[in-house]
Amino acid sequence: MAAALDPIRLSLLQIGKGTVGATLIEQVREQRPSVLKRLGVDLVYAGIAGRRSGAFEPAGIDLARWRDRVEAGPGGTAILGQAPGALAGPAILVDATAEDGMAGVYCDAFAAGLHVVTCNKKPLAGPLADYRRIDEAARGNRRFWLYEVTVGAGLPVISTLRDLLDSGDRLESVEGCFSGTLNYLCASMDRGEKFSEVLARARELGYTEPDPRDDLAGQDVARKALILAREAGLDLEPADVRLEPFCPIDRRGNVETFLAKTPATDSGMARTWQAAAARTKRLRYVASVGGGCGAALKEVPSDGPLGGLSGPDNIFVLRTRRYAERPLVVTGPGAGPAVTAAGALGDILKVARAIARTS
Numbered sequence: 001m002a003a004a005l006d007p008i009r010l011s012l013l014q015i016g017k018g019t020v021g022a023t024l025i026e027q028v029r030e031q032r033p034s035v036l037k038r039l040g041v042d043l044v045y046a047g048i049a050g051r052r053s054g055a056f057e058p059a060g061i062d063l064a065r066w067r068d069r070v071e072a073g074p075g076g077t078a079i080l081g082q083a084p085g086a087l088a089g090p091a092i093l094v095d096a097t098a099e100d101g102m103a104g105v106y107c108d109a110f111a112a113g114l115h116v117v118t119c120n121k122k123p124l125a126g127p128l129a130d131y132r133r134i135d136e137a138a139r140g141n142r143r144f145w146l147y148e149v150t151v152g153a154g155l156p157v158i159s160t161l162r163d164l165l166d167s168g169d170r171l172e173s174v175e176g177c178f179s180g181t182l183n184y185l186c187a188s189m190d191r192g193e194k195f196s197e198v199l200a201r202a203r204e205l206g207y208t209e210p211d212p213r214d215d216l217a218g219q220d221v222a223r224k225a226l227i228l229a230r231e232a233g234l235d236l237e238p239a240d241v242r243l244e245p246f247c248p249i250d251r252r253g254n255v256e257t258f259l260a261k262t263p264a265t266d267s268g269m270a271r272t273w274q275a276a277a278a279r280t281k282r283l284r285y286v287a288s289v290g291g292g293c294g295a296a297l298k299e300v301p302s303d304g305p306l307g308g309l310s311g312p313d314n315i316f317v318l319r320t321r322r323y324a325e326r327p328l329v330v331t332g333p334g335a336g337p338a339v340t341a342a343g344a345l346g347d348i349l350k351v352a353r354a355i356a357r358t359s
Contacts (some may be wrong), residue, residue, distance in 0.1 A: 007040050008359050009089045009184060010352055012045040013056075013079050013114070015105075016096030019206045020119055024096060024341035029063040031345065040353040046087055047079035054079050058086045075243045077105050087308055090355050091350060092144075094122045098210055103130040107137040108147070115144040115300045115346040119340060124150055124230070124276075125223035127293045128237050131230060144351050146160040149343030151224045153334045157316050160330055170321040173290030178224045180312035180335025181207045182246055182285040187310045190282055195247075195269040196262035203259075207312050207335040211255050216246045218295050221285060225293040232289065242294030246285055260314065290319075305329070312336060 012028070014021060016204060025048065032043050044060040048070050053060055055069040056079045062069065073079075083091060093109040095102060095118040102123045102163055106116050116138070118124075124131060138145035145322065151157045162194050184207055188198040199216075202208050208215050213222075222241045250258060255289045276283050281299040282304045288294055300306040309315055314334025319327045333339045 004099070005040055006258070007036055007042045007138065008355055009042050009044055010086045010348075010355060011044050011046040011058075011083075011089065011091035012094055012348070013083055013091060014045065014094040015049050015077060015079070015095055015099075016094075017048055017050045017117075018096070018210075018277060019337045020340050020344075021096035023257055023337040024094070024344050025063060025066060027341050027345050028348070033350065035349065039349075039356045041356050045346070046091070047083070047114050048180075049073075049075045049079045051075050054085075056082045057211070080105065080109060080112070081112075090351070092117055092351055093196050093267075094118070094344065094348070096124075096344065098122065100126075103134050106134050110137040110141040110143045110145075113143070114145070115140070115351050117144075117344055117351070118147045119149050119344050121150045121220070125226045125238060127237060128230075140190050144354070146347035147227070148347050149340055151178070151227055152291065152314050152316065152330065152343075153333075153336070154339040154343035154346065155314060155316070155329050155330055155332050155334060156229060157228070160328070161228065161318065162318055164231065164318070164322070164328075167321075171290065172319040172321065172324065173288060174228055174232075174319075175286065175288045175290075175317045176315040177284050177306055178287045178314055178334070179215060179221045179285060179331060180314050181209075181212075181308055182221065183314065184312040184335065185246070186282070189269065189273050190277075192270075194266045196259075199262055200259060202312075205312075206337045209243075213249050213251060213255070213258060216249050218243045218245050219351065221287050221295045222293075225287045225295060226291050228291045229289045234293075236293065240292065242292065244263070244294075244296035246297055265299070277302075284309065305331075308352040 010277045028043050036042050046058055047056040053071050054073050054075045092115045099121055108115050150157050184202050185198050222243045226241055276299050282302045284300050286298045314337035315331040317327045317329050
């Protein structure tokens with residue numbers, strides 16, 4: 001009988017402990033025994049940090065008490081600086097934030113020998129030079145840079161597109177509803193619910209960005225469209241995305257001030273929805289990639305795939321040279337902390353599987 005192999009330790013250093021970050025930690029805690037059994041890889045949290053506090057424990061943080069432990073040390077990216085020399089074996093930097101300015105952090109992580117798994121769209125949808133710099137750093141250091149969750153939460157959108165292109169197919173277009181948040185708003189208002197009440201509920205459920213105005217401005221969708229466009233080889237800058245907001249937005253004041261004013265827009269939004277229904281149409285926030293990219297609120301057939309979309313679902317309709325007459329469709333839940341965290345965990349497990357096969 002062959003001797004059992006020693007488990008391979010895979011250290012995780014996570015920045016971000018908000019709703020998605022906390023959910024991911026709990027999912028790793030729950031799945032750790034089965035991952036160890038199936039892959040022979042032990043997922044160990046060596047560091048967890050928020051903006052103001054964090055913890056770095058090379059031997060592994062007790063995930064049953066992680067909230068208490070992270071109050072002990074400095075927050076932000078400080079845990080990354082402690083990693084070189086303190087950790088033995090492979091490690092992943094997990095970005096569960098929505099912070100700006102992370103391109104340099106990723107490059108530093110690659111240089112230190114870490115892989116990167118990110119939920120953060122901003123480094124992928126910022127200046128093209130930053131996107132290229134991160135990609136070159138990952139390639140140059142032979143590290144994984146995985147970001148499936150940035151476009152479809154737990155849906156396999158980027159991996160599907162990548163497989164098509166790598167196998168010689170050519171993308172003609174991607175169209176669909178890329179925001180589970182905005183589709184949740186649209187589907188709820190189809191039923192006659194008030195815009196302000198639906199938006200507040202979406203925020204409570206964790207469907208929106210920390211500032212819901214990012215969703216309503218279409219900025220979140222624009223980032224997803226730009227990520228897909230770049231994945232398809234289009235060298236576009238953020239300013240190249242043709243973008244119309246979901247509704248008028250007042251950027252003055254904080255989030256709570258904005259939300260307090262949203263009931264004033266309820267009647268106008270209701271009239272817009274009623275006018276579309278009178279034409280047997282439904283309103284959906286539709287994004288498109290192909291010959292450029294853009295997003296806008298559009299009327300669609302009520303009995304079509306976009307009009308029939310409900311809840312916080314996404315739909316991605318990919319037309320390629322092979323899938324021309326009958327497009328390839330990826331659809332399912334596209335918002336919420338559970339599916340978003342599961343998508344990030346899926347990327348972590350891709351690294352774990354690769355390490356298990358090569359060690």
